[in-house]
Amino acid sequence: MEHHPTWIGNLFNQLFGGLVLSLLEALGIHPHDPHRPIPDHIATMLFILLVSAIFFLWFRRRLSAENPGALQLCFEQLLSNSFRVGIYDLLDDIVGHGGRKYLAMIGTVGLFVLFCNGISLIPGFVSPTAVHTVPLGCALVVFIYYNSEGVRAQGAGAYSKHFMGPILPLAPLMLPIELISHLARLLSLTVRLWVNMVVSELLYLTFLGLGVLVMTTLWDINKFLGGLGALAPLVFPLAFVVLHAFVALLQAFVFTLLPVVYVGGAVAEEH
Numbered sequence: 484m485e486h487h488p489t490w491i492g493n494l495f496n497q498l499f500g501g502l503v504l505s506l507l508e509a510l511g512i513h514p515h516d517p518h519r520p521i522p523d524h525i526a527t528m529l530f531i532l533l534v535s536a537i538f539f540l541w542f543r544r545r546l547s548a549e550n551p552g553a554l555q556l557c558f559e560q561l562l563s564n565s566f567r568v569g570i571y572d573l574l575d576d577i578v579g580h581g582g583r584k585y586l587a588m589i590g591t592v593g594l595f596v597l598f599c600n601g602i603s604l605i606p607g608f609v610s611p612t613a614v615h616t617v618p619l620g621c622a623l624v625v626f627i628y629y630n631s632e633g634v635r636a637q638g639a640g641a642y643s644k645h646f647m648g649p650i651l652p653l654a655p656l657m658l659p660i661e662l663i664s665h666l667a668r669l670l671s672l673t674v675r676l677w678v679n680m681v682v683s684e685l686l687y688l689t690f691l692g693l694g695v696l697v698m699t700t701l702w703d704i705n706k707f708l709g710g711l712g713a714l715a716p717l718v719f720p721l722a723f724v725v726l727h728a729f730v731a732l733l734q735a736f737v738f739t740l741l742p743v744v745y746v747g748g749a750v751a752e753e754h
Contacts, residue, residue: 490607491530492523524611531598531611561590573740578747585746588628592621593739596676600731603684604724610731613680615673622672625742626665633749642749672741676734683730687723 496519504520507513514520546555563569567576570590574582596612603610611617633642646665648657 488519489523489527489609492519492521492526495521495526495529522614523609524614524617527602527608528599528611528617531595531602535594535598562586568736570739570743573743577743578750582743582747585632585743589739589742589746592624592742593735596621596738597731597735600680600735601728603687604728604731610680610684612676612734613684615677618673618676618680619669621676621738622669625672625738625745626669629742629745629749630665632746636750637752645749668741668745672738676738679730679734683723683727687727690723 500518500520504514504517507520542554542558545552551559561569563571567573570586570593571583574585574589578585599611599617601610602608603613612621630642633645636642646658646661647654648661
């Protein structure tokens with residue numbers, strides 16, 4: 484999905500483009516556009532990481548067990564809530580005892596995906612997760628993490644038996660099936676997030692453009708009608724703004740739930 488250059492991409496390229504270009508050329512990598520070696524989705528991700536780091540360092544100082552503020556209560560709902568869909572709830576129900584030690588990685592990935600999904604709701608930004616390499620990178624992190632935790636919890640030998648099936652004579656048949664099944668998780672995580680964000684963002688931008696077209700057409704006909712038509716860019720995409728926000732939240736939840744399931748299966752004593 485193509486976008487016009489964003490202001491955040493222009494800013495990062497103005498500040499760091501020369502350094503990045505020199506590093507890439509030293510590695511024998513030649514960017515498609517030497518004047519903008521930092522793609523917009525990379526610039527947006529770096530912006531998200533920077534703002535998130537500053538925000539959570541500030542937020543940490545405001546945490547209070549005796550007198551929690553409204554913002555703290557909102558974040559606590561992400562951990563545990565009455566619907567049992569918080570990260571703590573999922574880890575307790577799916578992974579079981581000791582599951583909360585996986586909060587740091589799974590929670591970080593979930594929040595990162597949520598921020599990347601939702602940032603395009605702010606004018607001038609695009610969702611990094613609408614570029615296929617970003618969901619793939621997140622999926623690779625999840626894939627490496629749950630397998631490494633499986634090896635850490637059970638040992639390499641015991642964990643490898645998970646791929647052999649319940650009966651040893653069936654191992655030659657079960658091994659390729661299990662390997663394909665696990666590799667398919669990479670494809671599933673990547674494609675589900677990428678396609679949903681591309682479609683959601685495309686619908687939002689299409690109807691926003693339609694609203695702008697109506698406004699300019701009415702303005703050409705009559706200045707008064709053009710003034711009324713100025714509401715079109717707000718009214719036309721409103722439903723799709725809500726839809727985009729819902730999709731952003733839902734896909735972040737899915738990208739949190741599935742890693743919990745994968746970790747639960749990897750560290751379980753019996754398969």
